[in-house]
Each structure stands twice: as structure tokens, then as C-alpha cells.
Amino acid sequence: MPRATPVLGPAAVDVTLDVNGHARAIHIRPQRTLLDALREDLGLMGAKKVCDEGTCGACTVLVDGRPVYACMTLAVATAGRAVETVEGLAHDGGLHPVQEAFIAHDAFQCGFCTPGQIMSVVALLRARPDVTADDVKRAVTGNLCRCGAYPNIVAAALAAAKRKK
Numbered sequence: 001m002p003r004a005t006p007v008l009g010p011a012a013v014d015v016t017l018d019v020n021g022h023a024r025a026i027h028i029r030p031q032r033t034l035l036d037a038l039r040e041d042l043g044l045m046g047a048k049k050v051c052d053e054g055t056c057g058a059c060t061v062l063v064d065g066r067p068v069y070a071c072m073t074l075a076v077a078t079a080g081r082a083v084e085t086v087e088g089l090a091h092d093g094g095l096h097p098v099q100e101a102f103i104a105h106d107a108f109q110c111g112f113c114t115p116g117q118i119m120s121v122v123a124l125l126r127a128r129p130d131v132t133a134d135d136v137k138r139a140v141t142g143n144l145c146r147c148g149a150y151p152n153i154v155a156a157a158l159a160a161a162k163r164k165k
């Protein structure tokens with residue numbers, strides 16, 4: 001009986017990602033998501049894998065300053081673009097002002113959605129330092145929080161915006 005020809009996926013390729021300002025060379029299959037590349041190839045576990053299908057926002061990272069779902073983004077498509085994860089926010093041993101505000105305002109419970117929430121707020125405040133509560137709510141509309149921490153998330157974002165002014 002003839003043997004079935006195995007179906008082979010595309011061969012792995014070399015790609016260099018710019019993650020948090022560092023060039024990171026990896027060897028991956030073209031269909032690998034940015035989320036899997038970050039977590040499994042680069043050991044950056046900040047972006048969380050929850051739904052893995054673009055519905056929760058726990059995997060939110062910034063690509064060229066814009067929030068994207070890393071689970072819905074091909075890693076190879078981000079070559080040559082600036083990828084930022086929550087691990088890249090702290091500098092010189094100090095947390096980013098948005099991270100500090102989340103702590104000060106108790107803006108999380110389980111914390112699973114928190115890295116994604118923070119990246120969405122960081123992108124918002126970079127683009128528009130003068131924000132309202134509605135702006136913040138719109139910015140985190142793609143970040144689901146099943147713990148219901150939204151009031152404190154909005155308060156934290158407004159406090160960080162105020163500090164930035």
C-alpha cells in the first residue's frame with residue numbers, strides 16, 4: 001500500500017526581532033505567532049496567553065507604538081519594527097509611571113490582564129497626555145478584565161496622565 005506523503009509546513013526561517021530595544025535573532029516557522037516567539041523563544045512571559053484567539057487582550061504588546069494582540073500577529077511580520085513588552089517599561093531599577101500608578105491605585109486583582117492593560121494605557125498616554133476617563137475606557141476596551149478592576153484601572157491611568165503633565 002503506498003505511503004501517504006507527509007504534509008510539511010513551511011521551513012523555519014531566521015528572523016531578527018527588535019524587542020524592547022534589543023535585536024533578538026530567532027529561528028522559527030513563519031506561522032509562529034509573536035506571542036509564542038516572545039514567551040517560548042525569548043523567555044519574555046509578561047504578555048499573557050489566555051484565549052490565544054484575539055478576544056481577551058491579555059497578550060497586548062506594542063508594535064511601532066501601537067497596541068496589538070501578539071497572539072494574532074505573526075512574529076516574522078514584526079521584523080524591522082519596534083516591539084515593546086511590559087518587561088521593557090522599567091528603567092534604571094524604577095518602574096514606569098503607569099506601572100507605579102497601577103500599584104498605587106490597586107488596579108488589579110489576579111493580575112492576568114494587567115500587562116496588557118498597562119501596554120494599552122502606555123500607548124494612549126504617549127499619544128495623548130491629556131486624557132479623560134472616556135479616553136482611558138476606549139483605550140482598554142480590547143483588554144478584558146474578568147476581575148472587574150476597571151474603575152481602578154481608569155483611576156490609575158488618569159493619575160499617571162496627571163503626573164506626566
Ligand code: FES
Pocket residue numbers: 048049050051052053054055056057058059060069070071072
Ligand atoms: S491571548 Fe491574545 S487576545 Fe487573548
Ligand code: FES
Pocket residue numbers: 107108109110111112113114144145146147148149
Ligand atoms: S485583574 Fe484579574 S483579569 Fe484583570
